[in-house]
Amino acid sequence: MLTALRLTFGLSLACLLAGCEVGPNFIPPNPGLPQQSFLIHPHAPVEIASTSPAPPDPQWWAIFRDRELTALEDRVAAANLDVATATARLFESRFQRDVTGSSLFPNLNGNASYEREKASANGLLGLFGNQTPGTEASGAFGTGAGGAPGNLASVLSSPLSLWQYGFDASWELDVWGKVRREVEAADAQVALSANQRRDVLVSSLAELARDYMQLRGIQEQIKIAQDNLTTAKDILSVTQERQQKGLVTGLDVENAAAEVESIRAQIPDLQRQESEMINALSLLLAEPPGGLATELAAPRALPLRTPRLPVGIPSELARRRPDIREAEAQLHQATANIGVAIGDFYPSVALNASVGFQALDFVNLWKGSSLQYALGPSVTLPIFEGGRLRSTLELRDAQQQEAAIAYHETVLKAWHDVVNALIAYRTEQQRRLHLAAQVDHAGKALGLARDRYRDGVAQFITVLDAQRTLLSAQQQLAQSSTNVAVDIVSLYKALGGGWEETFPPQPVAPIPIKFP
Numbered sequence: 144m145l146t147a148l149r150l151t152f153g154l155s156l157a158c159l160l161a162g163c164e165v166g167p168n169f170i171p172p173n174p175g176l177p178q179q180s181f182l183i184h185p186h187a188p189v190e191i192a193s194t195s196p197a198p199p200d201p202q203w204w205a206i207f208r209d210r211e212l213t214a215l216e217d218r219v220a221a222a223n224l225d226v227a228t229a230t231a232r233l234f235e236s237r238f239q240r241d242v243t244g245s246s247l248f249p250n251l252n253g254n255a256s257y258e259r260e261k262a263s264a265n266g267l268l269g270l271f272g273n274q275t276p277g278t279e280a281s282g283a284f285g286t287g288a289g290g291a292p293g294n295l296a297s298v299l300s301s302p303l304s305l306w307q308y309g310f311d312a313s314w315e316l317d318v319w320g321k322v323r324r325e326v327e328a329a330d331a332q333v334a335l336s337a338n339q340r341r342d343v344l345v346s347s348l349a350e351l352a353r354d355y356m357q358l359r360g361i362q363e364q365i366k367i368a369q370d371n372l373t374t375a376k377d378i379l380s381v382t383q384e385r386q387q388k389g390l391v392t393g394l395d396v397e398n399a400a401a402e403v404e405s406i407r408a409q410i411p412d413l414q415r416q417e418s419e420m421i422n423a424l425s426l427l428l429a430e431p432p433g434g435l436a437t438e439l440a441a442p443r444a445l446p447l448r449t450p451r452l453p454v455g456i457p458s459e460l461a462r463r464r465p466d467i468r469e470a471e472a473q474l475h476q477a478t479a480n481i482g483v484a485i486g487d488f489y490p491s492v493a494l495n496a497s498v499g500f501q502a503l504d505f506v507n508l509w510k511g512s513s514l515q516y517a518l519g520p521s522v523t524l525p526i527f528e529g530g531r532l533r534s535t536l537e538l539r540d541a542q543q544q545e546a547a548i549a550y551h552e553t554v555l556k557a558w559h560d561v562v563n564a565l566i567a568y569r570t571e572q573q574r575r576l577h578l579a580a581q582v583d584h585a586g587k588a589l590g591l592a593r594d595r596y597r598d599g600v601a602q603f604i605t606v607l608d609a610q611r612t613l614l615s616a617q618q619q620l621a622q623s624s625t626n627v628a629v630d631i632v633s634l635y636k637a638l639g640g641g642w643e644e645t646f647p648p649q650p651v652a653p654i655p656i657k658f659p
Contacts (some may be wrong), residue, residue, distance in 0.1 A: 164320030165489065166482020169327075169475045172547065174461040174554045181457050181561050203635045204352050207628070209446035211438070212355050215424065216348055222428045223347045229340035236336040240329035246322045249314035254307075254499070261302040306508045309499015309515075316494065321486025324479045331476035335469055342465035345640030351427050352632045358420035360625030362442040365413045367617045368406055371610070374589075375403045378606060381597060395603040402607060406614065447624050455638065460557055463639025470546070470553040477539070477546040484536040490524040560637035568630040575627055578620040585613040 204216050220226060317323055379399040385391045418433075425434040461467045498516040502508040525532060589609040595601035 163318070164323050164482060165485040166320075166324055167478055169478040171471060172474065172550055174458070174467065175551070176457045176460055176554065176558060178456065178458050181558065181565065201640075203640075204348070204632075206631070207352075207446035209355075209443075211443065212352065212446060215351055215355065215428065218428050219347050219351055220344060222430075223344075224429050225343050226340065226347055229336070229343040233333070233336040233340050236329075236333045240326070240333050243322075243329040244326050246315070246325070247317060249312055249494075252311045254309060254311060256305075256307050258305045259302065260305060303503055304505075305501065305503060306505050307499060307501045308508070309497065309501075312494075312496040314494045316492045318492050319486045319489045321483055321489070324482030324486060328476045328479035328483065331472050331479060335472035335476065338465045338469040338472060341640075342469060345465055345636060347427060348640065349632050349636035351424060353629050354420055354423045354427070356445065356625055356628040356632065358417065358424065358439060359443055359445040360621055360628075361413055361416045361420060363445055363621045363624070364618055365410060365417065366442060367614070367621060368409050368413060371614045371617070372403065372406045372410070375399070375406050375610065378593065378610065379403055381593070382603065385597075390599060391603065398603060398607055402610065445621075445624050445628060447628055457558070457561075460561065460639065461554060464557050465639065467550075467553050467557055470550040474543070474546040474550050477543040481536070481539045481543060484532070484539045487532050487535065488525065490522050493521045493523075495519060495521055557637070561634070564630060564634035564637045568627070568634055571623060571626045571630055575620065575623040578616060578623050581616045582613070582620050585609065585616045589613050 202213070202216070204212055315322075379396070379402075382391060382395045382399045386393060386396050418436075421436050421439050422432045424439065425432060425436075428435070455463070461471075496516070496518045498514075500508055500510075500513040501515055502510070502513040507513055589606070589612075592601060592606045592609040596603060596606045
């Protein structure tokens with residue numbers, strides 16, 4: 144037995160010094176993205192932008208040159224509650240990593256106690272016999288006049304005080320690297336939480352920009368409706384004048400009045416959408432409903448720009464996208480957990496020590512003769528667990544396979560997101576050019592129709608059709624302009640946000656809720 148213990152400790156020490164770690168080592172997977180272009184179809188209707196690996200400005204929203212948008216974006220990191228929640232989870236994962244890492248170090252505990260004890264004379268001490276003055280002891284361990292056993296029972300059944308203080312130490316040696324694999328998995332969880340926070344930030348920044356573009360687009364549609372309402376009122380006045388002169392019947396007047404009310408009816412719904420978008424932006428910045436109304440209610444032109452977007456090298460997408468790095472961290476964690484499961488099959492070796500002082504009298508507690516100690520190693524070897532260890536290992540293997548599949552699915556989805564965003568941006572630009580030309584032609588057609596109607600050489604239905612065509616074209620152009628801006632936002636989000644290298648500072652204290 145002693146030889147077996149020596150062999151076990153010898154192997155344990157050798158493995159410990161060699162830094163053994165059971166289980167597979169994590170190797171970052173190959174994302175399998177192309178090196179040249181996101182688009183592999185030769186007839187894809189997209190002009191690929193610069194593929195320079197140099198990262199662009201992380202504040203990508205600056206390309207719109209809108210000071211109000213920039214001011215709002217600068218507040219997202221510090222104000223958004225989703226980002227604050229993700230930050231709290233990151234701190235949790237860091238603290239949990241410290242908890243896990245503490246297992247690599249010895250545990251040292253101090254203890255002190257005082258007890259006033261009295262054993263029952265009729266309990267186990269009764270086996271030593273009972274003695275009262277002037278009688279002989281009798282019991283299982285002997286009898287006699289003033290016999291020793293009887294005296295021992297009498298002494299042990301007397302009340303006594305027990306003073307004690309000392310230290311306990313234990314250290315489970317990480318011989319097989321199981322704890323180090325646990326720490327590795329905890330580190331991967333920290334990386335996972337950090338990328339989740341970055342993903343939340345990128346999504347929040349993109350969502351704010353998207354809502355802002357839609358707000359400005361709705362405000363533009365409100366302006367279009369109001370301008371067309373003014374035009375419709377002017378046409379109604381012309382028809383009323385012509386009716387008073389007997390040149391037209393009341394049918395033209397009623398049709399013109401109906402068109403005025405039709406346009407007027409569109410404005411309340413657009414105003415509702417405007418209010419909803421302001422509330423959505425307010426929520427993103429942790430403001431109460433309408434908290435940004437004063438700041439955003441004033442209409443402003445849609446910040447439409449058509450820059451040459453720096454798409455970058457496709458193979459770098461795995462470094463840019465937080466969700467891809469998040470999936471890689473999950474795979475890393477699952478791989479490390481396999482090593483933890485394998486480590487459960489090996490013996491656990493611990494070094495234990497207990498040093499203290501014990502005395503029946505407080506005065507003697509501090510004497511060297513009161514010293515007591517216990518030193519020695521311990522080995523625990525799993526023998527039968529009912530298949531738990533084997534099932535746990537198989538479970539960790541299956542989880543690693545799932546994480547690997549999720550990683551490749553995330554990469555493929557990211558590739559699709561970029562390609563779809565590129566195509567949507569390019570095709571919407573083409574559509575917007577055609578709509579702009581339609582608006583120009585429809586405006587000229589309405590002017591000609593009004594002049595001909597005023598001269599009495601055209602029917603009112605021609606003016607009415609031209610007016611409706613112009614309003615529809617203007618609304619579609621405004622929506623298309625919004626879509627172009629939103630497509631730019633979607634493209635930057637698909638590319639991983641802004642290639643942020645540093646994360647904005649976050650407050651640890653809870654963010655107070657603001658009420659009006």
